[in-house]
Amino acid sequence: MTARFGSARLLAAGLALLLLSAPASAAPPQPWSPSPWLEDLDQMGEALRSKYANLEWLEGEREVKLDALLSRARSRLAAAGSDAEAIAVFNRLIDRIGDGHVALDWPAASRPAAAPPAATPATPASFCARLGYDASKSPPGAAKALPGYTPVGPQDVLPSGIVRIGGEAVGVVRIGLFDPHGSPSLCTEAVAALHIPLALPCDDGCQDKVLTFAYRRLTAALDDRLVRLRAMGAGSVLVDLTGNGGGSEWAEAAARMFSRRPLLSEATGFIRGEHWTRQWAELGERLRAFAADAPKDDRAVLLASAAEADAARAEAARTCTAAAPCARIARGGFTAGLVGRAPAGAFAGKLWAPYVFSPAQYSYRDGAWDGPVMVLVDQETWSAAEEFAAILQDNRAAIIVGARTGGAGCGHTNGGTPTRLKNSGAVLEVPDCVRFRADGSNEVRGIVPDVVVGWRHSDGLAYRASLLAPALPRAIAEARRLYAARRTGL
Helix, strand or coil: HHHHHHHHHHHHHHHHHHHHCCCCCCCCCCCCHHHHHHHHHHHHHHHHHCCCHHHHHHHHHHHCCCCHHHHHHHHHHHHHHHHHHHHHHHHHHHHHHCCCCCCCCCCHHCCCCCCCCCCCCCCHHHHHHHHCCCCCHHHCHHHHHHCCCCECCCCCCCCCEEECCCCEEEEEEEEECECCCCCHHHHHHHHHHHCCCCCCCCCCHHCCCCCHHHHHHHHHHHHHHHHHHCCCCCEEEEEEECCCCCCCCCCHHHHCCCCCCCCCCCCCEEECCHHHHHHHHHHHHHHHHHHHHCCHHHHHHHHHHHHHHHHHHHHHCCCCCCCCCCCCEEEEEEEEEEECCCCCCCCCCCCHHHHCHHHHHHHCCCCCCCCCCEECCCCCCHHHHHHHHHHHHHCCCCCEEEEECCCCCCCCCCCCCCEEEECCCCCCCCEEEEEEEECCEEHHHHHCCCCCCCCCCCCCCHHHHHHHHHHHHHHHHHHHHHHHHHHCCC
């Protein structure tokens, strides 16, 4: 009896479980609504109006009105029928803005899942790959396809060579990225020299040690390539920046290695608001802290620099109103820091030097190359590579050859000013600074070559070389005239 009762109770319980787990009549699917996406669009529009440093360039020079872009996006969202279509509307808006530093980073759920990384043995190569050192970040340039190009010296870092143009030996230096992460051999050398344990995690301090070593080797490599090219009889040099996606402020030091006369960096503009207010305040405090224990002469420099930072902080904190109008973009300092021009070694041995003149953190020589200079660019030359070209062109230290650059301009400083859209979770990144050329224009317009080559970004290397070769005799002649004029003024 007991057994039968127990079996009946189990049966009843099983039936109850089945009833509970059986689906009720399926609820009708909720219709898709554009409302959350329209809210995100409004939030994005407000961020672009308040944070986007290149808004004046977009609406003035490009003649693309932000309100019109947002209005069209609103209409497309209203007509959309799914999240995928809405995402496409936002991506199209970003493409229409056409600024290399404006981007939307969608949540992982909106992107295909990435395959987990394969386990690799703890070797210097795999260790450096985990730190982001990847040769594909520094692709081969166009100049090596020129007829008769002959490699000179090491080819793993800043490959160089000689090509004869009209009977003259022209040295070629390829800079594929203004950052050591495009040259894995710099990292593996650092790992060996610094005795980095491969099996342990590499924290921020560890990565900084590797990067500092790599930058030192990168700078020495550029000096070495220029010396080798001179020894091989090169009368002029062509710096190949085609396909260079940018990099770091090392571009400022590298540019100065191609001019015996100290170069003046571009003026810097910045978006008003909390982000830059905090940066200028922190810089002023840091400089005053250095001044407290500095020798008299250094103290004077540091306090004067701190005063400049304070003035810039006040401008960043200033609120523009109808009663007290001001430009959205304030100005202060240079792309090299508070000091825009100084001879190499001017701040040698001073721990505070990089805070006033960023090239001082690298051991470079002014005029490591002393001769005519050409810089080769194309539509895929961006950001720090444009900074390098702009400095040399504005100081009349080089002739720019090729096609107009991509136009990324200044980007994001110290993390930038990201905006997370509240419904989709996408993160909007916009540039918070401007690099102003010598003529007052925004570098984001791209670098216009002095000698134009009719390239398309999709051309193959052989065809590019066939278009470049006929343009080089003129470029060399102009580079010679420019160099002679600068020599006269030295």
